[in-house]
Amino acid sequence: MSKVSFLGAGSWGTALAIMLAKNGHDVTLWSAIESEIDMLAEYREHKNRLPGAKLPDSIKLTKDLKEACTGYDLIVFAVASPFVRQTAQNASQYITEGQRIVNVAKGIENDTLCTLRDVILAEMPQADVSVLSGPSHAEEVAVGVPTTVVVGSVKRESAELVQEIFMNDRFRVYTSSDIIGIELGGSIKNVIALAAGVIDGMGFGDNTRAALITRGITEISRLGVKMGGRMETFMGLSGIGDLIVTCTSEHSRNHTAGYLIGKGYTTEAAMKEVNQVVEGVHSARAAMALAQKYQVSMPIVEQINKVLFENLPILDAVHGLLVRDKCNEYPGLDWNE
Ligand SMILES: NC(=O)C1=CN([C@@H]2O[C@H](COP(=O)(O)OP(=O)(O)OC[C@H]3O[C@@H](n4cnc5c(N)ncnc54)[C@H](O)[C@@H]3O)[C@@H](O)[C@H]2O)C=CC1
Numbered sequence: 408m409s410k411v412s413f414l415g416a417g418s419w420g421t422a423l424a425i426m427l428a429k430n431g432h433d434v435t436l437w438s439a440i441e442s443e444i445d446m447l448a449e450y451r452e453h454k455n456r457l458p459g460a461k462l463p464d465s466i467k468l469t470k471d472l473k474e475a476c477t478g479y480d481l482i483v484f485a486v487a488s489p490f491v492r493q494t495a496q497n498a499s500q501y502i503t504e505g506q507r508i509v510n511v512a513k514g515i516e517n518d519t520l521c522t523l524r525d526v527i528l529a530e531m532p533q534a535d536v537s538v539l540s541g542p543s544h545a546e547e548v549a550v551g552v553p554t555t556v557v558v559g560s561v562k563r564e565s566a567e568l569v570q571e572i573f574m575n576d577r578f579r580v581y582t583s584s585d586i587i588g589i590e591l592g593g594s595i596k597n598v599i600a601l602a603a604g605v606i607d608g609m610g611f612g613d614n615t616r617a618a619l620i621t622r623g624i625t626e627i628s629r630l631g632v633k634m635g636g637r638m639e640t641f642m643g644l645s646g647i648g649d650l651i652v653t654c655t656s657e658h659s660r661n662h663t664a665g666y667l668i669g670k671g672y673t674t675e676a677a678m679k680e681v682n683q684v685v686e687g688v689h690s691a692r693a694a695m696a697l698a699q700k701y702q703v704s705m706p707i708v709e710q711i712n713k714v715l716f717e718n719l720p721i722l723d724a725v726h727g728l729l730v731r732d733k734c735n736e737y738p739g740l741d742w743n744e
């Protein structure tokens with residue numbers, strides 16, 4: 408049995424905490440939002456996010472960050488991306504040298520263009536930070552739907568510790584050393600999912616969604632490989648796997664927000680309606696900035712940015728994608744070019 412603490416008690420933190428408690432671990436849940444902890448204490452259930460998924464009696468709740476950071480084998484970062492830096496900054500004073508942390512949030516910081524592991528490390532360089540990602544909706548994990556994810560770490564032992572703690576007969580965890588590949592796949596798929604939602608909201612068909620998924624992973628991997636990620640990672644769980652689930656699932660926050668935008672909502676109104684974190688909106692500008700920095704073509708990311716933030720009519724965005732200059736599917740691969 409391991410002692411595991413969660414920083415962040417939204418959908419994902421709560422679902423994983425329930426699963427780890429059922430795995431037999433000693434689990435504590437902390438949230439910066441005091442009312443969230445009060446609700447969990449009163450109902451032993453996250454009424455707003457995961458109605459019906461009961462917290463096992465063994466899960467402890469705390470509002471005290473020092474308590475949540477002291478004496479744990481593993482600390483899980485499960486706060487939405489805009490709050491990762493602040494949470495790491497506040498927690499750093501309690502984090503000892505080599506403390507194992509695993510980040511399960513997905514995003515890229517807009518100001519720095521850092522992925523979330525780098526954001527955490529910037530605030531707590533003494534920590535040993537892994538990342539966990541893959542096609543895994545909280546609503547399904549909370550009720551034991553078979554799920555697969557990947558954990559990335561610099562050290563094999565750290566990845567294997569997370570694998571050991573999380574794995575059960577419904578939740579299979581693979582290990583990897585490709586941290587940047589895992590983080591970029593998990594973050595930018597949310598941007599593509601917004602685009603998939605938009606075209607579904609507009610009433611386009613299955614062909615269009617399939618086009619977005621396949622050309623979307625091409626864009627993600629083109630950038631990701633240039634930033635040091637491995638192509639295999641983008642063809643794996645945290646790449647195409649996560650992109651498929653988020654572009655097709657009724658549980659997807661990003662697809663739902665995109666769908667509403669396709670139905671005529673503004674970006675702000677769609678985010679308000681979803682009422683949970685829509686990470687793709689936070690990551691869209693950063694993905695575009697990275698494409699520019701690394702001189703990589705990402706036309707879907709470019710068009711969805713214009714729809715989200717510059718009021719480009721959706722039909723113009725779709726038209727723009729279809730009538731771009733003709734090209735090869737994978738330039739440079741054919742006819743000894
Ligand atoms: N919900 C899901 O199925 C999955 C979510 N994720 C990722 O996990 C992360 C969290 O997502 P959810 O739990 O769904 O979001 P959520 O919207 O349900 O919860 C976000 C949580 O962030 C924390 N938070 C909010 N404001 C804060 C503040 N000012 N300071 C510190 N913490 C604050 C709270 O605990 C809040 O409940 C996101 O990056 C998401 O992409 C990853 C895989 C699955």
Ligand SMILES: O=C(CO)COP(=O)(O)O
Binds near residue numbers: 542653
């Ligand atoms: O990352 C997630 C599932 O892997 C959650 O994001 P969505 O809810 O937008 O799909």
